[in-house]
Amino acid sequence: MQLLFLVIKRVELVDEVMISLAKAGIRGGTSIDSVGMAKSISGSDNLAALGLLSSILKGVDPKQKGKTLFVVVDDEQVQDAIAAIKKVTGDLSQPNAGVLFTVPISYAEGIN
Numbered sequence: 722m723q724l725l726f727l728v729i730k731r732v733e734l735v736d737e738v739m740i741s742l743a744k745a746g747i748r749g750g751t752s753i754d755s756v757g758m759a760k761s762i763s764g765s766d767n768l769a770a771l772g773l774l775s776s777i778l779k780g781v782d783p784k785q786k787g788k789t790l791f792v793v794v795d796d797e798q799v800q801d802a803i804a805a806i807k808k809v810t811g812d813l814s815q816p817n818a819g820v821l822f823t824v825p826i827s828y829a830e831g832i833n
Contacts (some may be wrong), residue, residue, distance in 0.1 A: 722826040723799050727806055728755060729819040730787040738790060738809045745805035749832070750792035757787060793832055799823060 727738065735752050742750055794802050806821060813819050 722829060722832075723794050723823040724793055724802050725799065725802055725821070725823045727790040727810075727819060727821050728787060729790070729810065730757075730817060731787070731810070731819070732788050733752065735788050735790065735810055738806055741805040741809050742792065742802060745798075745801045746803050747792055747798060747805065750790055752788045752790045755787050755789040765797055769798075776822060793826065798808075809818050 729735070729738075739750055739752070792802065803821065808812065810819055813821050
């Protein structure tokens, strides 16, 4: 089993991503509000750190909140889940498009 995460700023796509996952046979996804680094430090008094981070995070709106979706998938469902997500989000290699990754699950309880 894998725990698949999608971190995305385009919150308007979340429902469509969940529908696409369901159509691919993936069940039990959860989404939570999330705040990125730019938003977290936007009120900081440390101007040097802000200058450095602004050069790293170009194009990121520091006021924008995002969503983090996570879902447990069987190993054989990972590629189907990724395809279902990319069908909605498009190419995630573009700047600020989102982050998608999986983490192996060594133990789980309460998952059908």
